[in-house]
Amino acid sequence: MPRTHLCLSALAALLATSACTATSDIAAPTAPAAVATNLLPIALPAIGIVPGTERLLLEAVSNGLLYTSESDYPFVYFRHAGLHNPAQPALSAAAFGSLVGIAPNTPIEVISLDAFFARHIERVDPSDAAGRALIPRFILLRETLRRSLSHTRVYRVGTIAIDCYIVGFDVNGDLQGLTTIAIET
DSSP states (O other): OHHHOOOOOOOOHHHHHHHOOOTTTSSSSSSSHHHHHHHHHHHGGGGGGGGGGHHHHHHHEEEEEEEESSSSEEEEEEEEOOOOTTTTTOOOHHHHHHTTTTOOSEEEEEEEEHHHHHHHHOOOTTTOHHHHHHHHHHHHHHHHHHHHHEEEEEEEESSSEEEEEEEEEEESSOOEEEEEEEEOO
């Protein structure tokens, strides 16, 4: 069986067993660390092993997840063929904007993966059963991005309707990841 198929089969099985529906008989985890200990060792050995499978991995892991702000938006795969050497440091905000064609005066903020996903992992309301049930999926998404791409960062572009690029470099130097929108008035 090819590695790509094994990798996707493992992710599919993981997502099927951690289906995230909010019902009264599902016990939400008490702490994100407990979730990470139980969930991640199963999924992460397969992540990033086969170059070229990043799109499949990211789409599978983010399928059905919404980034919640003042509105909810899905995650969409993003790729920009680049001339970046992945051994070089991560892109600055200005370099990222220039690479992907963002107007020079557009505000761009750079934040870490941990800061970006904190609202869905560390800062979930304890009384929000649906949100707590999604913590394992958001941890898996964050770690998939972290382990399958290098120099992974979040570039928040604009104001109010903020385009969020959660991206890093693959082994070929192409910029890959996910995009979503955060509404912040």
